[in-house]
Amino acid sequence: MSKTTTNGLLRFTTAGSVDDGKSTLIGRLLYDSKSIFEDQLESIKNESTQKGINGPDLSLLTDGLRAEREQGITIDVAYRYFATPRRKFIIADTPGHIQYTRNMVTGASTADLAIILIDARHGLLEQTNRHSFIASLLGLRHLVVCVNKMDLVDYDEARYREIVKEYKSFSSRLDITDITFIPISALLGDNVVDKSNQMNWYEGSTLLHHLEHVHVGSDRNLQDCRFPIQYVVRPQTDEHRDFRGYAGRIASGVFKPGDKILALPSGKESTIKGITLGNEQLERAFPPLSVTMTLEDDIDISRGDMLVRMNNQPDVVNELDARVCWLGEKPLNTSSRFILRHLTNEVQAKVTEILYCIDINTLHRDEENKTVATNDIARIKIKTASPVLTDSYRKNRTTGAFILVDPSTHLTVAAGVVG
Amino acid sequence: MTELYNLDHLTELEAESIFVMREVAAQFDRPAILFSGGKDSIVVTHLAMKAFAPARIPMPLVHIDTGHNFPETIAFRNNLIQDMGANLIVGSVQDTINQGKVQEETGSNASRNKLQTTTLIDTIEENRFDACVGGARRDEEKSRAKERFFSHRDDFSQWDPKNQRPELWNLFNGMHAPGEHFRVFPLNNWTELDVWNYILKEKIELPSLYFSHERECIRREGQILAMSDFLKLRAGEKPEMMRIRFRTLGDLTITGAFESEADTLEKIIEEVAATRITERGGRMDDKRSSSAMEDRKKDGYF
Numbered sequence: 001m002s003k004t005t006t007n008g009l010l011r012f013t014t015a016g017s018v019d020d021g022k023s024t025l026i027g028r029l030l031y032d033s034k035s036i037f038e039d040q041l042e043s044i045k046n047e048s049t050q051k052g053i054n055g056p057d058l059s060l061l062t063d064g065l066r067a068e069r070e071q072g073i074t075i076d077v078a079y080r081y082f083a084t085p086r087r088k089f090i091i092a093d094t095p096g097h098i099q100y101t102r103n104m105v106t107g108a109s110t111a112d113l114a115i116i117l118i119d120a121r122h123g124l125l126e127q128t129n130r131h132s133f134i135a136s137l138l139g140l141r142h143l144v145v146c147v148n149k150m151d152l153v154d155y156d157e158a159r160y161r162e163i164v165k166e167y168k169s170f171s172s173r174l175d176i177t178d179i180t181f182i183p184i185s186a187l188l189g190d191n192v193v194d195k196s197n198q199m200n201w202y203e204g205s206t207l208l209h210h211l212e213h214v215h216v217g218s219d220r221n222l223q224d225c226r227f228p229i230q231y232v233v234r235p236q237t238d239e240h241r242d243f244r245g246y247a248g249r250i251a252s253g254v255f256k257p258g259d260k261i262l263a264l265p266s267g268k269e270s271t272i273k274g275i276t277l278g279n280e281q282l283e284r285a286f287p288p289l290s291v292t293m294t295l296e297d298d299i300d301i302s303r304g305d306m307l308v309r310m311n312n313q314p315d316v317v318n319e320l321d322a323r324v325c326w327l328g329e330k331p332l333n334t335s336s337r338f339i340l341r342h343l344t345n346e347v348q349a350k351v352t353e354i355l356y357c358i359d360i361n362t363l364h365r366d367e368e369n370k371t372v373a374t375n376d377i378a379r380i381k382i383k384t385a386s387p388v389l390t391d392s393y394r395k396n397r398t399t400g401a402f403i404l405v406d407p408s409t410h411l412t413v414a415a416g417v418v419g
Numbered sequence: 420m421t422e423l424y425n426l427d428h429l430t431e432l433e434a435e436s437i438f439v440m441r442e443v444a445a446q447f448d449r450p451a452i453l454f455s456g457g458k459d460s461i462v463v464t465h466l467a468m469k470a471f472a473p474a475r476i477p478m479p480l481v482h483i484d485t486g487h488n489f490p491e492t493i494a495f496r497n498n499l500i501q502d503m504g505a506n507l508i509v510g511s512v513q514d515t516i517n518q519g520k521v522q523e524e525t526g527s528n529a530s531r532n533k534l535q536t537t538t539l540i541d542t543i544e545e546n547r548f549d550a551c552v553g554g555a556r557r558d559e560e561k562s563r564a565k566e567r568f569f570s571h572r573d574d575f576s577q578w579d580p581k582n583q584r585p586e587l588w589n590l591f592n593g594m595h596a597p598g599e600h601f602r603v604f605p606l607n608n609w610t611e612l613d614v615w616n617y618i619l620k621e622k623i624e625l626p627s628l629y630f631s632h633e634r635e636c637i638r639r640e641g642q643i644l645a646m647s648d649f650l651k652l653r654a655g656e657k658p659e660m661m662r663i664r665f666r667t668l669g670d671l672t673i674t675g676a677f678e679s680e681a682d683t684l685e686k687i688i689e690e691v692a693a694t695r696i697t698e699r700g701g702r703m704d705d706k707r708s709s710s711a712m713e714d715r716k717k718d719g720y721f
């Protein structure tokens with residue numbers, strides 16, 4: 001473990017079922033990067049012995065809740081952490097069965113990269129397509145396809161090539177450009193952290209090496225200036241009598257003191273006076289920093305408003321064309337009203353039209369199917385009671401994302417991407 | 420050019436946590452910070468100060484006082500409150516016992532750790548808090564790995580691990596019915612080492628207990644416990660002076676110390692980086708069963 005990192009933070013998601021060896025792969029990454037503590041190892045060794053398994057069952061490390069330990073399945077999203085001298089990693093570990101699509105969407109929403117696991121014996125399964133499609137839908141730019149259990153196919157290069165070819169033909173329909181293939185054995189550790197000496201025909205990097213070096217900095221949108229106001233800081237003390245600071249997290253773009261800005265939706269103009277983080281003055285602010293800005297002019301701005309540049313503005317709309325993943329237990333009811341939460345804003349909304357559902361195994365549009373049930377992905381039209389400030393999700397993963405909340409149960413019932 | 424926009428991971432974690440703190444202030448009417456006096460709640464308080472500067476933090480600090488605290492923790496708490504000009508609300512476990520709501524545990528393993536849940540829930544109800552910000556982290560314990568940033572609690576302060584709201588992007592849904600509340604965890608994505616490195620980077624002051632010092636202790640079941648009026652000695656246990664420090668600060672009765680020479684932050688970080696036992700490994704409260712934490716959380720524990 002390290003004290004500092006040189007490549008910052010990488011958030012990635014892994015999806016798959018117990019059979020894919022996903023839990024074993026994560027256990028292996030934690031184990032080989034020495035992120036497992038003695039007492040954790042001791043505890044899983046005991047549990048493994050009780051179950052009659054030889055040696056520590058690494059998958060037990062990632063099965064958190066009692067129900068899962070008892071049933072041997074993974075529900076919900078679990079987050080895991082490990083670090084190497086190069087990078088800190090956050091893993092969103094999600095189950096892969098179809099009934100858990102919503103968990104995969106949740107895990108992918110904050111990830112930079114997805115690991116797709118394929119069992120070398122079975123090749124591409126529906127589940128593989130499903131994970132890949134969700135990664136693409138949620139705007140991930142990087143995929144790592146791990147062809148796992150290579151030990152069970154005698155480390156056969158031809159088998160590996162066959163799967164890579166099959167996957168490439170499928171992935172040409174996805175919106176992901178950076179795809180890396182790695183033959184591994186999570187169980188035995190081949191090409192996970194250490195290079196395998198069973199597959200000399202493979203000349204690429206190990207999984208960990210790839211994760212440490214993959215460049216995600218350029219995924220950040222530094223072009224379109226978007227600063228959603230989260231909170232207005234008004235100290236009202238003698239020392240700061242007239243201070244009004246606009247606090248928030250930069251969604252995209254680079255802001256500097258002296259920049260001319262436009263406040264939306266009011267359309268008032270001003271100039272940035274100062275940008276602070278705590279008591280520190282910043283020369284520039286960019287995503288994902290949380291800062292406080294002061295302006296030269298006293299204009300009326302509140303939570304939900306946005307500071308942008310005059311020549312580069314988001315869409316100000318009352319109607320949204322969006323793809324949603326339905327998370328609610330009951331199917332989408334178009335006569336219901338919802339709260340749409342977008343950035344720091346919440347507005348009343350209703351679904352005016354269901355255009356089609358997407359079969360996430362084949363990627364086909366099903367225009368006949370207008371029932372949107374739990375775990376379904378659909379294209380819909382939404383009308384909002386007041387304007388929202390959006391960009392297409394493809395262009396901006398922050399300003400293009402929203403959730404729908406059922407005002408009667410307060411539950412989050414849908415995750416949506418604009419465009 | 421692009422290097423200008425590279426951030427180290429602590430800066431990214433800080434930005435996320437500040438965002439969460441501000442979301443609490445914006446979405447809730449009566450939020451509070453649960454302040455234990457331990458390093459994690461000190462870091463949460465520091466992040467709150469950064470989030471709302473130059474204003475004071477717009478929520479009180481709540482301390483659930485078991486009466487079994489280290490005196491150093493209380494002194495530190497009082498100084499910090501004074502420096503930041505914050506409001507402090509104390510919930511007293513002794514009061515809860517005096518009111519007959521809970522029974523003091525007996526025996527040589529007795530602690531007030533479980534009792535404080537009742538005091539906490541009472542304090543939340545009395546003050547009508549709708550959000551309580553805590554310093555817990557997902558890496559602490561396996562049932563915490565699935566914790567949300569905004570974690571819903573029902574009218575009885577219970578946590579239902581099977582019915583958590585999905586949490587996507589940074590869109591936190593804090594809607595709730597009257598009487599329900601949220602526990603909020605801004606440090607969810609931090610590890611123990613991140614917390615220590617951040618304390619060093621930001622020069623955050625900590626109680627002296629975290630640093631190596633001489634103290635009278637006993638050894639029990641492989642653990643070192645500090646001597647205090649609350650500890651009942653068993654046959655054969657003999658207090659001895661040891662050079663120790665604490666890795667977490669819970670109650671005097673349950674927090675295991677360990678022998679250490681680390682008397683500076685830099686040395687502590689070296690030590691934490693090299694340690695092969697998890698942080699909570701030193702806490703008797705988690706050792707009661709393998710689902711001990713999950714069970715207490717369902718009841719409304721921190």
